[in-house]
Amino acid sequence: MTIKIKSTDEIAKMRVAGRLAAQVLEMIAPHIKPGVTTEELNRICHDYIVNVQQAIPAPLNYKGFPKSICTSVNEVVCHGIPSPSQKLKNSDIVNVDVTVIKDGYHGDTSKMFFVGKPANTQKDRDSLKLIRITQECMYRGIQQAKPGNTLNDIARAIESHANANKFSVVHEYCGHGIGNEFHEDPQVLHYVSPENNIEIKAGMVFTIEPMINAGNRHIKLKKDNWTVVTKDGQLSAQWEHTILITTNGAEILTMREEESNIV
């Protein structure tokens, strides 16, 4: 395993790529409403990335992935494929995952959206709680991302907060180093494991992207060989940021305007 420490020049490029990825999520937000298809969301993001940002949507043709973003609705854990036959409806929850390449470097980020206006029902309250706790898991992980800690400190923060809320952490997919490649070393697991005892160092850039299930952690792969769903059919949520390790903490390269009061 080789974890690349980014140069000053690479860091400057990753700041740009990260900002562009964040701006795609800001741009798409008002389009997430009942009746829109995930294919329409894909097209709007694709056109914005290519024509406005003059960047490249990294998922398109990545290992054969057919679209420019991932849209993961309800029980879909990750890697949902946008489709013209999938209309969003009231009370759905959807993750939009955007990765752009600019000047050879990647920025990777995702967030959850609740579709329409939440009703005062147990179901909608449960969905909102899953979304909120998953975002808190990501932030708690980011807070542990600093020199001197290990990747297990990040994992522990995520896993303990999920479990304290009776949710479960997906094991099969993880965060990752990122740079001039989409997925680099190290793997950033979201659960504590002996193989995760890797020291965090300044100049590393990686993602933290916990997938948290309302039910048990188990998953299955659909026949399209991409879409990952919960085995028990219950909801799953995910949030993702790309972060740079600094001398005393982490800089979130994919931060959105709306987060400036949270972080």
Ligand code: MF3
């Ligand atoms: N953006 C995803 C990640 O966070 C990867 C998507 S790969 C794709 O790592 F091929 F499905 F796009």
Ligand code: CO
């Ligand atoms: Co990622």
Ligand code: CO
């Ligand atoms: Co991503």
